[in-house]
Each structure stands twice: as C-alpha cells, then as structure tokens.
Amino acid sequence: MTIDWTDDRAGVDWQELEALYRAAPLGNKNADDLEVVFGNSMFCCFARDNGRLVGAGRVLADGRDCAYLCDVAVLPSHQGTGLGKQIIERLLAKSQGHTKIILYSVVGREPLYAKFGFLRMKTAMAIFRNRQAAIDKGLVSEN
Numbered sequence: 314m315t316i317d318w319t320d321d322r323a324g325v326d327w328q329e330l331e332a333l334y335r336a337a338p339l340g341n342k343n344a345d346d347l348e349v350v351f352g353n354s355m356f357c358c359f360a361r362d363n364g365r366l367v368g369a370g371r372v373l374a375d376g377r378d379c380a381y382l383c384d385v386a387v388l389p390s391h392q393g394t395g396l397g398k399q400i401i402e403r404l405l406a407k408s409q410g411h412t413k414i415i416l417y418s419v420v421g422r423e424p425l426y427a428k429f430g431f432l433r434m435k436t437a438m439a440i441f442r443n444r445q446a447a448i449d450k451g452l453v454s455e456n
C-alpha cells in the first residue's frame with residue numbers, strides 16, 4: 314500500500330468523499346455539505362491509494378486558541394492498517410500552535426484518541442439538531 318498525501322482541496326471529488334464517509338461509516342454527509350465544511354476548515358488531510366480516496370480528516374481552528382479535530386474517515390478496506398493514526402498524527406502536527414485541541418469521538422473509539430494524549434473533558438457540552446438521536450447514540454446524556 315503506497316499512500317499519496319495532500320491537504321489540497323482543489324482536486325477533491327466531493328462525491329467520492331461522500332461515499333467514503335458513508336462507507337467508513339461516519340454517516341450520510343452529502344457532497345455539497347462536505348465541500349463547505351472542508352472549505353471552512355483550517356487544516357485538511359486526504360489519503361489516496363493508487364488514486365482512490367481511502368482516508369480524510371479535517372481540523373476547524375482559529376489559529377491560536379482552539380482547534381477541533383473532526384471527521385476522520387477511513388475506508389473499511391484500509392481500516393486497521395494505521396492509516397487513521399497517520400491522518401490524526403498529520404492533523405495534530407498542523408494544530409500544535411493551538412492552546413487546546415478538542416474532539417468528540419464515535420462511541421467506542423475513545424481509547425484510540427487517548428493514545429494521542431486526549432483526555433476526557435468534564436465540562437464539555439453540546440447542542441445537537443437532533444437531540445434525541447445524539448442521546449440514543451450515547452454522544453450526550455441529559456444530566
């Protein structure tokens with residue numbers, strides 16, 4: 314497996330990224346929305362294997378204080394190969410000048426992020442468009 318890396322959004326096929334997110338699975342994010350959110354992200358990372366998009370991730374950041382690592386996705390065929398770890402490492406390296414780097418994890422993936430030094434926050438809170446779905450998935454509690 315030879316991975317080609319880029320942070321350039323210009324060559325991204327957003328439909329291909331949509332399919333990657335669905336397969337990963339990170340949910341049904343449509344191509345137009347992905348183009349907007351990646352376009353508004355300070356840092357991006359795309360991984361290709363023989364021209365095929367196999368991994369991606371992004372960081373929303375303000376340039377000094379807060380960076381938010383989000384949307385790390387890897388095709389199932391490439392999961393377990395260390396590709397996700399490499400995406401995270403690349404994005405964390407780009408985010409190092411920030412006071413804090415935060416994320417919220419897919420339920421069950423917290424041990425992966427702990428290996429990078431992430432700690433559980435006791436004061437984090439969120440408002441979700443679909444509150445009940447977030448509760449049902451275990452992302453938040455009503456307490």
